[in-house]
Amino acid sequence: MDTDGHLLDPGDWSETVAEEMARRDDVELCDLRWWLIRFVRDHYRKYGMPPLMRVAVKAMRRDCGAEDASSKTLYRLFPDGPISEACRYAGLPRPESCI
């Protein structure tokens, strides 16, 4: 892992690896957290970068039936930064954009 806790080689990622990272962080990967991790992975594969927060919120409303989802919802899942943390558990590099 790099100094930010992201896997150096994304090819090393598996769900087991994500679970182990979360266990070390004392974080439980509930269904919603797993949804965000998978969404971020899918988005990265399709578009070459992680999603904007507003995109993740929109997708959560669509995919999870969470009509009242907002950025607050995502921050409750990962208070240190939803997209960045989801990327870390998803085995992706630290988002480099300053958006």
Place this chain on the structure above:
Amino acid sequence: MSKPDYIALIRRKSSPDILPGLEHELHDAIQKHDSSAVFLHGDGVEMLSAIASAASSDARVDWCVCKTSLERRSAAETLRSPFRLATLTAFYESVLLARHVDSWGAGGKSFGTRALASGASEASHRLLLEVGFAPLDQRQHRETLEMALGAAALELDVSVLFFGDGLAHLAGGLAHGWSQVTDFGLLDIYVEGPIDRFQPEVAVQRLDTAGAALLRAGAVTILTL
């Protein structure tokens, strides 16, 4: 970048051909306003050393450098006063409040935008991003996309107008990054004029010359990327 009257966006590569003219125009514009901000983004951060001598410690000018653009080019470089790091988010928040915005885009042309009309609110601030150049490399493509995503992240009223070689951003292997914009309805993408060399692989709205002129006329701020 707090609330400058004037903002200059610089995304051009540094070159001896354009530097004197750019410095001259920038200096003139800064002198005409009570407060100014200069934001270096993308290849514009390569102007850093070139304009460092011209950059004054005048408290009325906020010299900002895009954090990510700088990290991609010289992670170890330490910014020296009067320059400081800033984000695209901060840039766009300032654009909404500025009275005048100029942009020196990667495509090489400068464009002075109209002043924000008196009484116009932030909510009615329609922003147009123009792209008329083909990206030289993957990084330039990415940073142009990030300019659009930065505006989309703030849910601004923003459109992107591609023309000429700018359509290369939407074709071939480069198109997938822009697909997220249309897949999630983040902003409107328009293409002006005939499509010949580069066939867009992203859902776009085509405009003739008159349609593009209307789009430009309706924008409060136009940024030439």
